[in-house]
């Protein structure tokens with residue numbers, strides 16, 4: 158007897174996927190690969206990372222269990238016998254209350270995403286119903302229940318429920334009107350009070366924002382002790398960002414603790430809980446000798462901060478679902494370069510500004526929108542450069558644009574070299590070339606727009622400094 162091909166079939170409920178399994182029979186009985194990650198993922202099964210296998214054995218025909226939605230994904234089949242399965246979407250959204258039914262035998266399996274209610278009725282004696290789940294069962298796990306006899310779901314049970322074998326608990330479950338739809342998992346944002354964190358608050362109002370006081374990257378115990386189960390996405394906007402202080406004895410330790418050891422703990426948590434990790438990288442992972450940096454350029458950091466950011470990136474790249482968003486010259490709320498130059502312009506100060514570092518500014522609002530775009534558009538995982546667009550400029554060029562926007566004479570800026578600017582100061586080495594190639598993120602449909610117009614508008618809009 159030739160076995161059917163492995164195949165996935167949609168069901169009308171988002172994420173609920175029926176699988177046809179090849180079952181090889183001969184004179185001795187049959188054999189099947191009940192779960193085979195490589196082939197099944199290729200066929201359309203999410204790479205859902207099972208950690209527990211359960212079997213429920215049912216003596217009698219008509220044994221009926223459900224309807225239970227559990228806080229994990231399930232992959233269900235039967236090892237012997239046959240069941241009538243019924244699934245009801247209990248997740249918030251348009252599909253709430255939608256029903257799918259199918260018979261499962263050893264040649265059929267179904268992937269049930271978390272939040273979809275699951276029930277079955279045995280159609281043969283001695284039915285062994287088996288399922289893999291991607292979290293360990295725990296007594297405090299939150300289940301959502303629906304009554305098997307719910308009139309809205311109106312499941313057409315092959316064996317009427319009044320002559321079926323049910324538990325008292327299952328008889329007592331609520332009707333659909335009484336069921337609170339299961340909300341989607343949340344997004345967690347670390348670094349809530351930083352420049353990027355504050356911009357992310359504007360575009361992700363329902364996310365859970367935490368600052369260092371709640372979740373300290375430099376304290377792995379604080380990460381280990383966090384409940385990561387309720388998040389499907391983690392955005393790490395936190396980092397040790399004091400570039401010059403990172404070169405000191407204490408700064409070196411602090412930078413490594415937050416940007417590497419802390420990120421390693423975050424990587425472990427996101428990998429274990431299958432969350433998408435969004436992490437923010439820097440032009441400082443390069444020595445700046447290339448005129449334009451692509452995402453594939455090998456790391457060549459000059460200073461401690463850049464070294465820790467590069468090490469963090471290497472760790473984050475091991476998370477199956479990750480976005481590393483590499484940016485440069487970030488302008489957000491607070492005492493940023495534009496504000497400083499506007500203030501100097503207004504106060505009649507004539508500054509010397511570095512003219513041999515070339516790059517592009519990035520407004521945090523654009524960075525936040527770009528991060529949202531990658532997540533929402535389900536762009537392929539990986540590293541993406543994300544900065545403002547337009548002709549690369551030096552800090553002195555930007556300073557002149559800011560002076561002009563403030564109605565001050567741009568000739569008041571004296572261009573100097575990085576070597577002149579840092580002479581005699583305890584500063585970190587800086588890459589001279591910080592221009593990041595934007596082709597990859599543009600191809601996904603995102604462009605932050607040119608900096609020149611934005612900088613003029615932003616600088617002109619600042620109140621008198």
Ligand SMILES: NC(=O)c1ccc[n+]([C@@H]2O[C@H](COP(=O)([O-])OP(=O)(O)OC[C@H]3O[C@@H](n4cnc5c(N)ncnc54)[C@H](OP(=O)(O)O)[C@@H]3O)[C@@H](O)[C@H]2O)c1
Pocket residue numbers: 347348349350351352353354368369372373374375376393394395396397398415419437438439440466484485486487488
């Ligand atoms: N700023 C730039 O020009 C630039 C350029 C390229 C890349 N980046 C990257 O962009 C990301 C966002 O930077 P940003 O400009 O928004 O930086 P930021 O304003 O300095 O914000 C960083 C945030 O991280 C927090 N933080 C520091 N150590 C922490 C720890 N151990 N645990 C938890 N939180 C901690 C800080 O909190 P405290 O205030 O309590 O220290 C701060 O709120 C970072 O990954 C940075 O490396 C920045």
